[in-house]
Amino acid sequence: MILSNTLKVSLALLLSGFAMQAAADSGSNPDNDIMSCSVSVEYKRNNVSRLVYTKDFLVSPGTPFSDDFSTATRFRFFDATVARVNGVPEVAAVFDADVDVFNAVDFGTVLKVKDESNGETQTGNSSFFTSVPGAAGSHRTEYTLTCARAKL
Secondary structure (H helix, E strand, O other), X not given: OHHXXXXXXXXXXXXXXXXXXXXXXXXXXXXXXXXXXXXXXXEEEOOEEEEXXXXXXXXXXXXXXXXXXXXXXXXXXXXXXXEEEOOEEEEEEEEEEEOOOOOEEEEEEEEEXXXXXXXXXXXXXXXXXXXXXXXXXXXXXXXXXXXXXXXX
16 A cells, blocks of 8 residues: 555656646746635545545645645545646646555546636546455545636
């Protein structure tokens, strides 16, 4: 589990670097691409909520957002970047959380913010079933990511 989490963090940092380079290459002005976002994640095991994560944040091409909400026994993070691609701001987000001794949940997504004033929302989910003792049953993760141009 540690190796895979290390690889995921490395991948998130690599994607963040590509996003910042894409923004620089497109000639966009980072001052104009500040996005105000909100993320909500809920992980359930056997339909019982086991982890809820919500966060409002600002992200811009020059300032990626990173939240390490790890505990003494669980590795957990949420990272986001934004880059203007073909004239449209795209917010890339990565979530990873150890949820028990045997399992971790993660997702990565890209939200195209075509309506910068009113914003855009993306939702998603994933699930799996395991018979591992101590973690047996159905596991479901649902998320919502909403972003719009920041009104500063």
